[in-house]
Amino acid sequence: MLCRDTETPIAKKKIRIITYTMEFTRRSIRNAILNGVTLCLTIFSLSCKSTKSEIDYAEIQKGNQLDRIPQIGLDSFLTIWMEKTSDERGPNVKQLYADSSFTYFWIRWNKYYRVDNKILSKVHYKSIKGDSIKHAFYQHVIPEKHKAKEEQCYTSITDFDFAYDYLEDDNAILIRCHYAVRCDFLIRVINKDYSAKYYIESKKLIGI
Secondary structure, three states: OOOOOOOOHHHHHHHHHHHHHHHHHHHHHHHHHHHHHHHHHHHHHHHHHHHHHHOOHHHHHOOOOHHHOOEOOHHHHHHHHHOOOEEOOEEOEEEEEEOOOEEEEEEOOOEEEEEEHHHHOOOOHHHOOHHHHHHHHHHHOOOHHHHHHHHOOOOEEEEEEEEEEEEOOOOEEEEEEEEEEEEOOOEEEEEEEEEEEEEOOOOEEEEO
């Protein structure tokens, strides 16, 4: 007995339509993904070009483009300054320019800020050494019994989260630290908060 093709012309047409629809859907999804990636790259590229064209490091040093730099308050500035560090590339915070009203700073990754000279003069910021203060905080404010728990761990993950506020009446920086230690990746043996005042004039750090 001879086998006959049991598919009718209508059935074959339906199969062709379904196949075409599936192929069209795959192409649409692929094109949508490619268009989305292209759009993201374009936006990123334009944002980078815009940022670079808006503020130029060398121009700020010459006293140009100063009106484009955002102003921040003393608390925000002290947070930036206390986290100042140096490595093989140099310091991550630099003073670029100063006029009669503001001092202008560059922070690594091309961020720029200005601070009012009237409030900046209160803190003698150049004498504030954030790394030394945080080291003294760890040595003298965090209790020895808590640090001993960290040393008992075979392996540990330690987190320090610092926050800062300027206390105008005391001319001091309020330092708050959250100290957490996870021992051997399983047990959190320390999860504490500590506070201290750093007196700018006397350079004394006192736990509270």
